[in-house]
Amino acid sequence: MKNLMEHMGVEPGRLQFSWISSAESTKFVDVVTKVTESVKALGPNTNYVKKSAAKV
Amino acid sequence: MESYIGKIKEISERLLNDGTVECVVGFRKGTVALTNEPCMITKASDVKDLVWDSNCRLNLANYLTGRKEKIAVIAKGCDSRNIVNHIIENKISREQLVIIGVPCKGMVDKNNPESLQSNCATCTHRNPVIYDELCGELVEEQTDVDKYEDVRAVEAMETQEKWAFFEELLSGCTRCYACKNACPLCYCPTCFVDESQPQWIGKGTDPIDVRTYHFLRAYHCAGRCTDCGACEAACPQNIKVRQFTKKLEKDCNELYGWEAGLTVDQRPPLDSFKLDDPDKFIM
Numbered sequence: 001m002k003n004l005m006e007h008m009g010v011e012p013g014r015l016q017f018s019w020i021s022s023a024e025s026t027k028f029v030d031v032v033t034k035v036t037e038s039v040k041a042l043g044p045n046t047n048y049v050k051k052s053a054a055k056v
Numbered sequence: 057m058e059s060y061i062g063k064i065k066e067i068s069e070r071l072l073n074d075g076t077v078e079c080v081v082g083f084r085k086g087t088v089a090l091t092n093e094p095c096m097i098t099k100a101s102d103v104k105d106l107v108w109d110s111n112c113r114l115n116l117a118n119y120l121t122g123r124k125e126k127i128a129v130i131a132k133g134c135d136s137r138n139i140v141n142h143i144i145e146n147k148i149s150r151e152q153l154v155i156i157g158v159p160c161k162g163m164v165d166k167n168n169p170e171s172l173q174s175n176c177a178t179c180t181h182r183n184p185v186i187y188d189e190l191c192g193e194l195v196e197e198q199t200d201v202d203k204y205e206d207v208r209a210v211e212a213m214e215t216q217e218k219w220a221f222f223e224e225l226l227s228g229c230t231r232c233y234a235c236k237n238a239c240p241l242c243y244c245p246t247c248f249v250d251e252s253q254p255q256w257i258g259k260g261t262d263p264i265d266v267r268t269y270h271f272l273r274a275y276h277c278a279g280r281c282t283d284c285g286a287c288e289a290a291c292p293q294n295i296k297v298r299q300f301t302k303k304l305e306k307d308c309n310e311l312y313g314w315e316a317g318l319t320v321d322q323r324p325p326l327d328s329f330k331l332d333d334p335d336k337f338i339m
Contacts, residue, residue: 001336002280002337003303003304003307004271004274004275004300004303004304005271006215006218007207007210007211007218007303008218008219008222008267008300009215009217009218009219009220009221009222009270010215010219011215012215015339017337017338017339018338018339019338031312034339035339037102045217048264048267049264050080050258050262050264050265051262051263051264
């Protein structure tokens, strides 16, 4: 899925997957931090946004 | 390939006459030039309508989903692979089927009868992988073809280029759904595009909805697509919708060494788990 998303032009890092057990609180924090950082670095998504929806 | 038709008619007539099957799924002459249409023959006297030439592009496995009666089906290489898919996915049982195998040398491009359609030109499974009767000598399989040249060209692009490439590719799409209707893999009673609670996707031709549709349609075919080309053959806008499914087909081949529909004895990668499954995408 990630491969196909990136294949059609969604930036790498926009879509991320992880597996975290309910007991792995530190891993959860780590992953959330990393995801937010990488998404912040990419900035707002301008491609995959519905133009018509913006008006509503 | 035209020479197969005698044999096809002979076998079909025999099966219908002796009651082995209740119907034969094959092709008859279509109403549009250079296009044969699928048909179901239930009477031996109608067997004369069957045709076989290089314009039998659609995939006949599409007409087997959920059938209860005994059926004979004419199957070129790709049809037979999709029949295997159907058997694996319990859409029809092997016992119900008499598969009339047709070794195939490729179908011609609907817009350019001088050349093969692109999936046939690089096909490596021309002979049916599963059959009960055979209509001719098996043909030699192509070995030195490069199936994924176009996929690699897209892979080499920058992100924005890729986005623009697919924007252009899909610009003619009218959301007629011919691609999903022609696809033997698309047999859900209610497709995600038709659901309204929740509504997964807008129904118009907004470029984002069009893209989401094509992306999700392709993803539903991951590990199942045989690259039969029925979707492209059916597309009235001549959109190369296989650009999506081919990427998945390539990935499945590279990640799992999997080509769909070759054997009924192995579960597809997306419905089985192995400890050494690739997990590079998990952070």
